[in-house]
Structures are given as structure tokens and as C-alpha cells.
Amino acid sequence: MTAFAIEFVPRDLYWKTTFYAIQAEKTGFNTLWITDHFNNRNVYVSLAIISAYTDKIRLGPGVTNPYLIHPIVTGQAVSTLNEIAPGRVVCGIGAGDRTTLHMVDVQPSKPLSTIRESVEIIRGISSGRKMKMEGKIFTVLGGKLNFKVETKIPIFIGAQGPKMLALAAEIGDGVLINASHPKDVERAMMFIEKGVIKAEKKLEDLDIAAYTSFSVANKLEDAAKAVKPVVAYIVAGCPESILGKHGISMETATKIRQAIVQSNWKDAFSYITEEMVEAFSICGTPEMVVEKISRLVKVGTTQIVVGSPIGPNIRKSINTIAAEVFPHFMSKEGIEGD
């Protein structure tokens, strides 16, 4: 069974994001992820107001990072959110977006140890335990929340490289594969299986999400125009190994990254080719995106994250997805979580 999640970037006014979040819940999405970048609106403020205007959709940061936000604070934040939206909170964490971390001179060093320890801290503190740990990265000398968290908060780990994918499968409740192309997801599944074996758990117990850049419209060119800026960010932050698999040079990615850092958007977007759009997004007419999602489902994803930009007109695209995409993935009971 395929579940559909949606991602919003809180770049928009808070009430617009909340409006779309309510629409996402009404139309049958089962999870909502809000991105966490220091230069957008704050993720937890956004989630708090969305929680107040929704009743059933799961929601959480997707993804936060432990380089700018200490995991003890993330644990506190998702635990507080769980009081507003009991049993609906999920927590996505990853090594962060290199482009925005670079803007504040933060190096995402030792990502594997950092994520492993972060998950331990978030899971520990949000389950009411008194945290005491001396890790390679973080030391907690005895932290405990002064309030009780009633339900477990599932932790999803954003991953792209082989080791992070394996770690995510080993210690996470879910994996957010940062990929839109079936080839990348299929490759990711190999490493996820390694992690699952290491943890001696079943693959079926793991929620495996393809965190896609998504754009749907009635005309392909409209969908493509909307998705190009997002693809530029993805290429700029993509590891060389993955770029190489799609025939994209590191030199081009560096040029795009430099243009973004200098806010030179015209230059950054001018490097984006049709091949890049194909490799790093689900983009097209409703029929085209249905075909692409089907390929992702076939290689083992259990959740499709409809990520930014969603489409040239977010409201219309959400309605299009509900009317023309969901029916292809529905069981008799409706789509999962509906």
C-alpha cells in the first residue's frame, strides 16, 4: 500500500502554508513534512499553527539537522508539538543542506556519528528518559523533560549516500530517501537492506519514503518551469557519486552552488537541463507522474513525498493529485491514512 506525504517549504506567508496544509489533509495526504532552513520561517512555529488547524494528518520537521539545532532541542520541540497534535508527530532528521549550512560557515562533519547520536538523544528525551551519554559528538550529562510525552514519536532519517542509507534503516523508524528517480531508489534499497539486516529487523517494519521534488500541471512545460529552481538546489547539494550516475559533472554542480550562494538565480537556473529535471524530480502531466510514481512503488517505496514545488499553482496541483493521481494507488479502503 502506498501512502502519500506532502512537503511544504515555509518560504510562503504562514497562513498560506497552513491553508495548503488543511487542503492536503482534506484531500487525503497522510503525512506533512515542513522543511527546516534557517532562512525560511521557523519549522516549529509553522508546525504549531498547522497542528492547530488540522486533526488527523501526521506532521513533523522534514528534515531538521543537528548542526544548527542541538538534538536535545529537537527532542524538546517535537515532544511539545506532540502535545498539540497527540500521536500525529513524526520527526525527520538528516545531515542538512550543504548550501544553506555553507552560508553560516557550518561544516556538516562526521555525519554518521552525528546522526546516530542525535537519534539516540531525540528518542531518549522524547520517550521521557533521563539522558546521560558521552558520545563522539554530543555529551548529555543528565537531561530530562519536565513533562510527559504520551505517544512514541517515529524518527525518519533523510539519506542519500550508501552509509547514511544503511544507518537510517538500522536505527530509524523510517527512511526518507532523497531521490526521485527509480534507479536511485533501487540503488538505495540495497543499502537499506544492509541496515535492516544489521539491526535484525524486518524490511516491512520500516517506512521507506521517496522524498521527491514534484511538479504536476496539465502542461509539461508549466510543470518543468516550476521545478527547475528546486532541481538547481538539489544538484548543487548532491554528492559526486550520484551526480556521476546521471552524467552530471561536479564542475557544473559547483557552478550552480556558487550562483545560488551569490543569489544569482538566473545563472543558477540556466544550467538546469531536461536530463537534470528527469533525474531529480517527478515532473509532468498527471499521466506522466502516475507512471513515475508507479516505478518508485515497484522498487519498494511505501511512501511518496510530494515535495516542493508541488506544481506551478500549489492549490490546483494538490487538487490535481487528489483527483488524478491518488485513484491509481487506491485500495478499496482508499489511500493509506485517508
Added chain:
Amino acid sequence: MTLEKIVRRIPSSSWEVTSERLIDIVLNSKHANKMPSGLAKTILYYWQRDQLASEIGLQRLLEASLHIDPEKTVEALKELGLQELVTLLESH
């Protein structure tokens, strides 16, 4: 005439389509940042309860739309054949 009374002149058969047009204006306007926060929260409240195409929902949407983009609002009302509303709003 108050906004409440003006909205009552919209035939109920046009509530849905009027609501859709006003929502589009509010969400897609370049001046969306002019939306008063209190009014935004009221609209979200009615949206959550599926009442944006009701009389009260339309009142708040029209208020927001006029606040954010009066020209486009008037244009939309004319296109929807609600000329009487435009006249009333102009004398409002």
C-alpha cells in the same frame, strides 16, 4: 451598506464559484502580505470547517480580497456577473 449585507446579494448558486475566485486572488496576489493576521486566522478557521463557500466564509474572503487586491476583486466580480455587488462596493 455593510459587507455582510452586500454578500447577501450573491445568489447561492454562485457561492461556490465566487469562493473559488476569491481564494485564488487571496493566495496568488503579490500583495498577500497585506492580509491582516487576525483575518487570515478567521479564514483558516472557516476553511478547516468547509465553510469558505458559505455566507460567513464569503464575507471574510471578500473582506480579505478587497484588502489585498481591490482591483482584481472588482474584475473577478464583474466576470462572475456580479455587477450589482461592484456598484454596492463602490458606494460602500
